[in-house]
Amino acid sequence: MTLRHVKIFLAVCENDCNITHAAKALYMAQPAVSQAIAELERYYGVRLFDRLSRRLCITQAGQRLRAYAVHIRDLFDQMETAMHNWDEQGVLRVGASITIGSHFLPGYARAFRAVYPAVQLQAEVAQSRHLEELLLDNRLDVALLEGSIHSPLLVGKPYLEDELVGVCAVQGPFAQGAQVEPAVFAAQRFLVREPGSGTREVLDAAMEAAGYHFQPAWQSISTGALVNAVVSGEGIAVLPRRLLARALRAGRLHAFTVKGMPFRRRYHIVYHRDKYLTPAMEAFIRLCETYELDYPQPEL
Numbered sequence: 236m237t238l239r240h241v242k243i244f245l246a247v248c249e250n251d252c253n254i255t256h257a258a259k260a261l262y263m264a265q266p267a268v269s270q271a272i273a274e275l276e277r278y279y280g281v282r283l284f285d286r287l288s289r290r291l292c293i294t295q296a297g298q299r300l301r302a303y304a305v306h307i308r309d310l311f312d313q314m315e316t317a318m319h320n321w322d323e324q325g326v327l328r329v330g331a332s333i334t335i336g337s338h339f340l341p342g343y344a345r346a347f348r349a350v351y352p353a354v355q356l357q358a359e360v361a362q363s364r365h366l367e368e369l370l371l372d373n374r375l376d377v378a379l380l381e382g383s384i385h386s387p388l389l390v391g392k393p394y395l396e397d398e399l400v401g402v403c404a405v406q407g408p409f410a411q412g413a414q415v416e417p418a419v420f421a422a423q424r425f426l427v428r429e430p431g432s433g434t435r436e437v438l439d440a441a442m443e444a445a446g447y448h449f450q451p452a453w454q455s456i457s458t459g460a461l462v463n464a465v466v467s468g469e470g471i472a473v474l475p476r477r478l479l480a481r482a483l484r485a486g487r488l489h490a491f492t493v494k495g496m497p498f499r500r501r502y503h504i505v506y507h508r509d510k511y512l513t514p515a516m517e518a519f520i521r522l523c524e525t526y527e528l529d530y531p532q533p534e535l
Contacts, residue, residue: 236278238311241304243271244283248301252284252291275300302371302388306509309373313511326355327515330369330378332433333456335502336360338478339526340379347522354515362431370507376516377506379523381433384505391503394524399437399498400476402488404468413491420493421447424470426461429454437500438473445496462488473498 243261247268250256254272258265276283283297293301331340337360344356359366359375367386369375384391401420403409408423421442428435442449452470455461461472462479466487482488504520506512512520 236275238307240271240275241307243268244275244300245304245308247272247284247291248293248297252293254291306373306507310511325353325513325515326357327513327519328357328359328374328376329519330359330361330366330375330380332363332366332379332381333360333428334381334432334434334458334475334478335379337458343379343519343523343526346526347519350522351515351518356519362429363433363436364431367505370505373507373510376510376513377504377519380503380505382436382500384503388508389505390508391505392520392524393501394504395502395527397500397502398476399434399473399500400479401471401473401491401493401498402462402465402479402483403471403491404466405486405489407465407468407471407489409471409489409491411489411491413489415491415493417445417447417493417496420471420496421445421449424452425449426453426455426464426470426472427451428458428461428474429456432456433500434458434474437498441496441498 243257243263246257246261247254250260254265254268258268261268272283279296279300281296282294283300284291284293329340329344330336336358340358340360344358347354347356359369361369363380363382364385366375366378366380367384367389370378370389371386380391381397401409401415403423409415425438427438453461453464455464458474458478461474462482464470465472466482476490479488479490483490504523506516510516
């Protein structure tokens with residue numbers, strides 16, 4: 236098995252499992268592409284594609300090989316780029332989940348740029364699950380995520396503890412600092428983050444562990460939108476305390492806790508377990524780990 240086989244296999248995958256389209260993309264003859272795939276299947280002794288009604292469909296073994304092949308190809312391309320452009324500016328591709336990206340990443344980026352001005356930091360802010368997919372496909376170098384890591388191929392280093400707190404309108408159902416019974420809490424109108432967000436996962440897990448289910452009245456990707464809706468009396472929300480500090484100090488909200496139902500999580504610095512940590516990646520990770528020692532916490 237050679238790098239040529241890897242690139243041909245990935246070309247077939249990336250062209251809808253179509254040998255003809257892959258051959259055109261590679262400027263190769265179609266039989267040569269078919270032969271390379273057959274050689275791979277003989278070499279590993281597994282079917283990489285099922286032949287169904289004159290169409291190829293990738294198998295589970297093919298999916299596993301594709302995950303490895305993406306990293307082999309991209310690692311080779313990184314080596315080629317690094318060695319041919321040794322003196323050029325580097326690029327660091329950073330992802331952040333929506334809460335971190337909205338309120339923490341700008342500060343991280345500013346501090347990183349002040350120390351490493353030659354490194355171009357490219358950022359993507361999205362749901363945690365989507366960022367995990369980008370890390371697995373090597374389209375991100377490192378990501379800052381809320382909550383749990385779902386793939387065993389990813390390394391997650393906890394770097395910041397976060398507490399979520401229940402909030403309601405000042406004229407709402409609970410007084411400031413109230414301890415609420417779980418059954419009373421579960422009966423409220425819930426204003427929540429979208430499925431797939433770290434904040435939503437914490438709430439869902441706590442409710443499931445306590446044996447309750449809720450139907451969201453509102454869903455939003457914006458913490459700010461949820462805060463405004465809570466202030467207006469549309470319902471209650473469970474959101475990061477550090478992002479509510481300004482609204483709580485201004486007396487716009489009442490914060491409460493739920494008996495026996497803690498809402499805590501850790502932020503994680505995440506990268507692929509096979510990823511080579513460049514000096515820029517290591518520097519960015521160190522900055523995130525020590526950032527709050529040197530800079531004030533952001534507020535909503």
